[in-house]
Amino acid sequence: MLMMQKRNFKMYMGFLTVTFCMLISSVCYGDWYLEQKTLTKSGDNPETTSIQKMYLKGKMMKVEDMDNGMTTYYRLDKDVIWFTNAKKKTYSERKLSQSLQLMKMFKQNQVIELKDTGNKKKIGKYDCHEYIITNKGQLVNYTQEMWVTKEIKIMKEFKDIFDAFKQYSPEMSEKLASLDGYPILTKITSSVMGTIIVNTSELTKVEKKKLDDKIFDIPEGFKLEEPVNPFQQIQDKIEADKAKKEVEDSKKVNPSVEDKKTDGK
Numbered sequence: 001m002l003m004m005q006k007r008n009f010k011m012y013m014g015f016l017t018v019t020f021c022m023l024i025s026s027v028c029y030g031d032w033y034l035e036q037k038t039l040t041k042s043g044d045n046p047e048t049t050s051i052q053k054m055y056l057k058g059k060m061m062k063v064e065d066m067d068n069g070m071t072t073y074y075r076l077d078k079d080v081i082w083f084t085n086a087k088k089k090t091y092s093e094r095k096l097s098q099s100l101q102l103m104k105m106f107k108q109n110q111v112i113e114l115k116d117t118g119n120k121k122k123i124g125k126y127d128c129h130e131y132i133i134t135n136k137g138q139l140v141n142y143t144q145e146m147w148v149t150k151e152i153k154i155m156k157e158f159k160d161i162f163d164a165f166k167q168y169s170p171e172m173s174e175k176l177a178s179l180d181g182y183p184i185l186t187k188i189t190s191s192v193m194g195t196i197i198v199n200t201s202e203l204t205k206v207e208k209k210k211l212d213d214k215i216f217d218i219p220e221g222f223k224l225e226e227p228v229n230p231f232q233q234i235q236d237k238i239e240a241d242k243a244k245k246e247v248e249d250s251k252k253v254n255p256s257v258e259d260k261k262t263d264g265k
Contacts, residue, residue: 031057033207033211034206038201040199040200070083111135123202143188148179
């Protein structure tokens, strides 16, 4: 169960990373293909490496994780997100609008800050500027370090995608949009169920090229399966902990007779 919760939290953080990348992208024209390398360190477990490939075209986006054969399709034209598993040849689907509403649940009682550190450095061929995002809340806590370059401008022609994702966090999207660039290096440090998880992603390739609409469709031969809620187990755990704390606090204020007897012993 704990391993499943951590894996689902990783799915959430992955979705969040894509959202941030979408929100801080800006102006240019054409279809886009990007690759990034991600290093993940979870607790005392060995560090793992994975490669993600991202495709952008109009109201469509596709993100492939080459490490586990999982692909996520964002189709605003159909108001749907598809999750495919190449190993099982299966897919599940969820309404994009519902998923974004679910993301809002994780914003409750959160304080989000964006800080310009003033630090600058060159990563590969790109001049980058460092920003740090801190997120403190009831459900999600993380720190995100971003090295952003203004030399890659992607997103004004994808205004529909931008508008959809910024509904998740209007106040943060306004701050991120002001950066007018794209993150070359991103490091997210989060805590889930007492375990520190660090995801470090670096952009390794970016190309503007013509993409076939067909690559944004479910591959032939894949079978539909019941969708998995990547957040529900985490939410259930939070609610259970909250209920337990309320009971403990109630006992402190008004201890039961049995508790008083026990205290008397």
